[in-house]
Amino acid sequence: MKHILVIIHQPTSETGRVGQILTSYGYQLDIRLPSHGDSLPCHLDKHDAVIVFGGPMSANDENILPHIRTELNWIPLVLESKKPYLGICLGAQLLAKVLGAKVSVHPQDIQEIGYFPITPTIEGQDYFNDLEYVYHWHREGFELPSGAVLLATGKTFKNQAFCYEKTAYGLQFHPEITGALMQRWIERDMEQLTLPGSQSIIEQLRRHRLYGVQGEKWLKTFIPLWIHSIQSEQRLQLERRSA
Structure with missing residues (x-):
């Protein structure tokens, strides 16, 4: 097997479409919740x-949330192992901070909640060419x-997706979103919709009716690309051991 x-940040968090697709490919998810004591x-x-995955806390909360400090201290272990890493929203921000980048609010205190367009860079065309709008909550x-x-890239928040050393990926948006997840987030944080x-x-x-299906189709393409990096790393490790 x-x-x-998988790291989540709230007891009610779900892996959504990401978890569904990985499970269908035969992967077992080992879900950890550091904020509630999981090691x-x-x-x-x-x-x-x-x-x-994401969460309502900030990557800058290491001084008030011990589990954020724990994750920031742990992510370098993942990078050193060369095992593939995928950060979603907060997970991407944690990765960026570990790599020395600044994580902050928009200069005009604007947030992104809803479906917004992204544009692939030349380097990202193989990954994002078939994706027009993605769901945000940050x-x-x-x-x-x-x-x-x-x-x-995006209009309000320029940096929407990046990779580091071919195995670590950060996505500012939420590819795991489903209609049910979106409804729950809206009901839980209704007051944020006035910002x-x-x-x-x-x-x-x-x-969501217009772009939800497109996002699901894209994810089914992206996940195999990401899994390919896993398989490539496994082959590289085998070659090193046999050398």
């Missing part, structure tokens, strides 16, 4: 990859880390 270590392994010998963004490759940069409920639902 192939195992992927993180001191090595990744039993795991093929790591996914860190008020902070990240600078591009030194040595990272920008894969997709600058937030789409109305009606507009979010309308755009």
Whole structure:
């Protein structure tokens, strides 16, 4: 059985479409919740990859949230192991901060809640050419880390996706989103929809009908590309051991 270590940040968090697709490919998800006492392994010998999902906290909360400090201290272990890493929203911001980049709110205090367009860079065309609009729920963004490759850009928050050393990927948006997840987030944090940069409920639902299926199709393409990096790393390790 192939195992992927998954970090979530709330007891009610779900892996959504990401988890569904990985499970359909035969991966078992080892889900950890550090904020509620779950430990993180001191090595990744039993795991093929790591996914860190989003959450309402900030990557800058290491001084008030011990689990954020724990994750920031642990992510370098993943990078050193060369095991593939996928950071989603907060998970991408944590990766960026570990790599020395700044994570902060928009200069005009604008956030992104809803479906917004992204544009692939030349380096990101193989990954994002078939993706027009993606779902966001965040008020902070990240600078591009030194040595990272920008894969997709947005209008309000420029840096939307990047990769680092071919195995670590950060996505500012939420590819795991489903209609049910979106409804739950809206109901839970309704007051945020009045803030600058937030789409109305009606507009979010309308755009989900337009772009939700496209996002699911894209994810089914992206996940195999990401898994390919896992398989490539496994082959490289085998070659090193036999050399």
